[in-house]
Amino acid sequence: MTTRRVLKFSTYVLLLVIGIALTGCGTYTSVRKHPDFADNSRIINTVAMLPPEVEYVHLVFDGDNERMTTKEASIAKTLQEAIPSNFKSYGYEISKTNLSEDIAKDTNLSYELEQLRKAYTTASSELYERAMVDEKESAGFKVAIGPIVNQFADLADADGLIMVRYFGFTKSDGLMTKEVVGNVLLAGLTGTYYQPARNGSAIEVALIDSNNGDVLWSNVKSVAFDGSYTIASSVLTQLPRNATNTAPSAEETQPVDTSGKIAATNLKDCEKALPENFNQTYFRVGKTLYDARAFTPAKLCFEKATTLDKDIAAQHDAYFHLGMMYELGQGIEADNETAKQLYAKAGLLEK
Amino acid sequence: MFKDYMQYFVMGNYLNRNKLKGFALITAALFFMANVTGCAPQATRPDSSGDVPQQPSEDEVKLISESERAAAEMQRKGLLYDNDDLLSYVREIGARVAPNETDKLKLQFYVIRDPMVNAFAFPTGHIYVTIGLLAKLQNEAQLAFILGHEIAHVAQQHSLEALQNRKAQVVAAHVADLLLFGTSLAYLPFSVSISSYSRSQEDEADEVGLAAAAKAGYDVTAVLQIFDVMNETKDTNALKGSIFADHPTNDSRQRNMRELVEDKEVVQLATAEIGENRYAPIKAGLMQKNVELKLREKQYELTIDAAELALQHYPDDPVLYYYRGEARRLMGADPKGAAREHSWLYGKSFDAELILEIEKQRDSNFTDATTDFRKALSLDSKYALAQRGLGLIAHTQGDSKAAVTFLEAYLSTGNSIKDGRYIRSLLKGIKDDN
Numbered sequence: 001m002t003t004r005r006v007l008k009f010s011t012y013v014l015l016l017v018i019g020i021a022l023t024g025c026g027t028y029t030s031v032r033k034h035p036d037f038a039d040n041s042r043i044i045n046t047v048a049m050l051p052p053e054v055e056y057v058h059l060v061f062d063g064d065n066e067r068m069t070t071k072e073a074s075i076a077k078t079l080q081e082a083i084p085s086n087f088k089s090y091g092y093e094i095s096k097t098n099l100s101e102d103i104a105k106d107t108n109l110s111y112e113l114e115q116l117r118k119a120y121t122t123a124s125s126e127l128y129e130r131a132m133v134d135e136k137e138s139a140g141f142k143v144a145i146g147p148i149v150n151q152f153a154d155l156a157d158a159d160g161l162i163m164v165r166y167f168g169f170t171k172s173d174g175l176m177t178k179e180v181v182g183n184v185l186l187a188g189l190t191g192t193y194y195q196p197a198r199n200g201s202a203i204e205v206a207l208i209d210s211n212n213g214d215v216l217w218s219n220v221k222s223v224a225f226d227g228s229y230t231i232a233s234s235v236l237t238q239l240p241r242n243a244t245n246t247a248p249s250a251e252e253t254q255p256v257d258t259s260g261k262i263a264a265t266n267l268k269d270c271e272k273a274l275p276e277n278f279n280q281t282y283f284r285v286g287k288t289l290y291d292a293r294a295f296t297p298a299k300l301c302f303e304k305a306t307t308l309d310k311d312i313a314a315q316h317d318a319y320f321h322l323g324m325m326y327e328l329g330q331g332i333e334a335d336n337e338t339a340k341q342l343y344a345k346a347g348l349l350e351k
Numbered sequence: 352m353f354k355d356y357m358q359y360f361v362m363g364n365y366l367n368r369n370k371l372k373g374f375a376l377i378t379a380a381l382f383f384m385a386n387v388t389g390c391a392p393q394a395t396r397p398d399s400s401g402d403v404p405q406q407p408s409e410d411e412v413k414l415i416s417e418s419e420r421a422a423a424e425m426q427r428k429g430l431l432y433d434n435d436d437l438l439s440y441v442r443e444i445g446a447r448v449a450p451n452e453t454d455k456l457k458l459q460f461y462v463i464r465d466p467m468v469n470a471f472a473f474p475t476g477h478i479y480v481t482i483g484l485l486a487k488l489q490n491e492a493q494l495a496f497i498l499g500h501e502i503a504h505v506a507q508q509h510s511l512e513a514l515q516n517r518k519a520q521v522v523a524a525h526v527a528d529l530l531l532f533g534t535s536l537a538y539l540p541f542s543v544s545i546s547s548y549s550r551s552q553e554d555e556a557d558e559v560g561l562a563a564a565a566k567a568g569y570d571v572t573a574v575l576q577i578f579d580v581m582n583e584t585k586d587t588n589a590l591k592g593s594i595f596a597d598h599p600t601n602d603s604r605q606r607n608m609r610e611l612v613e614d615k616e617v618v619q620l621a622t623a624e625i626g627e628n629r630y631a632p633i634k635a636g637l638m639q640k641n642v643e644l645k646l647r648e649k650q651y652e653l654t655i656d657a658a659e660l661a662l663q664h665y666p667d668d669p670v671l672y673y674y675r676g677e678a679r680r681l682m683g684a685d686p687k688g689a690a691r692e693h694s695w696l697y698g699k700s701f702d703a704e705l706i707l708e709i710e711k712q713r714d715s716n717f718t719d720a721t722t723d724f725r726k727a728l729s730l731d732s733k734y735a736l737a738q739r740g741l742g743l744i745a746h747t748q749g750d751s752k753a754a755v756t757f758l759e760a761y762l763s764t765g766n767s768i769k770d771g772r773y774i775r776s777l778l779k780g781i782k783d784d785n
Binding site: 104115153 | 413417420427428429430431433464647688769770771772773774775776777
């Protein structure tokens with residue numbers, strides 16, 4: 001019942017985008033923090049990711065929209081790789097338990113997960129009553145989803161649970177035409193014309209205290225393209241480092257690929273990539289190299305991935321990773337200006 | 352999944368209420384709609400008569416795949432209630448009212464773990480009834496009618512017709528869409544619902560369902576009473592998408608069906624039966640589950656109603672006292688949630704005033720809850736959840752000594768505790784404070 005009064009995630013995320021467009025940015029943020037988490041009085045070491053809730057829709061003119069299940073499954077897979085790996089790089093331990101597998105095998109747990117998601121939907125509507133809040137206000141959110149998290153915490157033996165919701169869409173040609181016409185019409189009345197986006201994706205990530213259900217940290221991000229790697233990483237850029245684990249791990253500072261074998265083999269793959277899907281292949285290879293911290297060949301692959309727009313998502317993801325390399329000075333000298341330009345090319349207006 | 356559909360419907364309402372913001376926009380939108388209505392695809396219903404097997408149309412293929420996806424999603428979300436005895440009973444009644452071409456339709460019956468009163472059918476022949484519905488029906492004749500009604504939707508290809516009609520509606524939905532500055536949300540309510548039908552389709556399914564129940568040997572006057580017990584909310588408009596929602600209204604449906612009986616268009620067999628005795632144990636088995644589900648859905652007032660109804664049959668069941676007590680405790684502890692339910696039940700607006708009104712009843716809710724928990728413990732002295740409830744109330748009221756005693760007693764009861772982490776962190780907080 002409760003959820004019926006609450007807007008569907010996809011709806012409210014899209015409304016949020018409009019909200020952001022109207023309020024403008026600046027010192028405003030979409031991050032929400034529990035005061036105890038913000039001042040480090042609540043420490044989370046081990047985290048486990050709940051199965052992400054993914055919805056990807058093909059919107060068409062006659063309203064007979066279609067859920068794209070294969071795409072949803074591949075996005076879910078990407079998120080399940082990208083999000084924990086990001087948490088890891090912020091100093092959190094990742095639980096060894098695969099919650100998704102355990103839940104899929106047990107109908108009672110599946111039902112509990114549904115209940116947890118509903119409770120989160122209610123909590124989230126409270127957190128995001130306003131899309132953007134002042135930076136100072138962002139650490140004053142005491143919202144909880146209750147003891148329902150305990151069963152999952154017991155399973156994963158984790159201090160924190162990661163909750164992820166993703167919504168993406170792509171529009172048909174007919175719908176694009178209709179929207180352009182509609183927006184021109186509105187521009188005549190309002191004086192503002194919005195170029196409708198063909199693709200869009202939005203993500204919401206929350207870290208929940210697995211003992212008492214407090215939402216400790218959350219953020220939302222929406223972009224006018226679909227690139228699950230990019231959005232999954234960018235939504236977490238403001239996640240605080242684990243306070244008890246402040247030193248970057250050895251993994252973060254040293255190249256994994258000390259022998260250079262990974263780089264050599266993958267660069268070969270990169271070279272023989274097939275033309276028809278080559279920017280996606282280049283991105284994938286680049287990502288493998290990047291994860292192995294073989295930055296020089298990774299950069300080469302990402303750059304190649306940006307040269308063709310056959311797969312827009314891969315192109316955006318490649319721009320985003322190049323941006324990160326410039327921002328963090330990975331394999332190159334850090335250069336914030338270039339990083340900013342690359343993020344803009346990745347479709348991220350601010351970061 | 353079907354919960355999601357319900358949300359789409361609610362969203363539709365939400366938009367309707369908020370749509371008339373500016374005259375200029377409406378004019379512009381109407382002007383625009385006038386231009387696009389001509390582009391709406393013309394629907395043609397495939398000819399299902401004759402013996403030649405028809406190629407499924409594009410619409411049919413789409414509906415089938417959408418239904419399969421929805422069915423898989425319900426499974427994935429753990430919404431299918433896994434109870435063999437109950438399922439075989441529902442399947443038996445379904446087979447009894449099904450037309451002869453059952454095999455062709457590949458009917459499959461499922462029970463949904465949902466306390467709402469509802470039933471729906473997918474064009475694939477999957478028919479779903481909720482625990483909320485089964486717990487509310489009075490007899491087997493009524494179940495036979497419900498299943499006959501849903502089978503009629505499948506057999507008459509109502510989803511396909513509705514889909515094709517919906518394409519015309521979608522253009523209208525674009526109006527609200529334009530009012531939202533082109534965010535393309537308003538037509539989602541129409542886009543994914545597989546099981547929403549027109550008034551005439553509901554009437555047709557009522558007629559076919561009633562005739563099927565009569566033919567299968569059920570008493571039709573017992574069926575007619577169904578509408579008297581079905582009104583869940585005080586304001587039926589709140590329940591869009593339910594078979595007992597306002598399309599067509601329950602009163603007029605009941606009238607239509609009574610006329611069918613009076614005009615002898617539907618005639619029951621001389622040996623017609625109500626099946627009350629066969630239904631009683633089924634219903635008894637579901638009453639507790641139904642109360643539990645309502646509580647989990649934060650339907651506090653409905654939990655109290657359902658628990659009281661069940662207590663009339665089982666006055667010595669500690670679990671029912673616990674559920675009623677827990678609903679009362681939560682109304683005290685979660686006034687916002689309680690206000691949300693109340694506004695939905697009575698069609699009131701959900702605002703600060705309503706929340707305040709419910710907050711004022713906090714003490715009396717806690718007192719009533721305490722009485723219920725104590726009653727549960729008097730019926731079963733080891734009933735752990737009642738101890739939990741008493742501990743949580745004591746904690747809210749600042750009686751930390753009692754809170755620690757009750758909560759520790761709860762934790763000591765063993766392995767089946769699902770919220771050990773929560774209670775332990777609460778106890779730690781209480782001890783740290785003192």
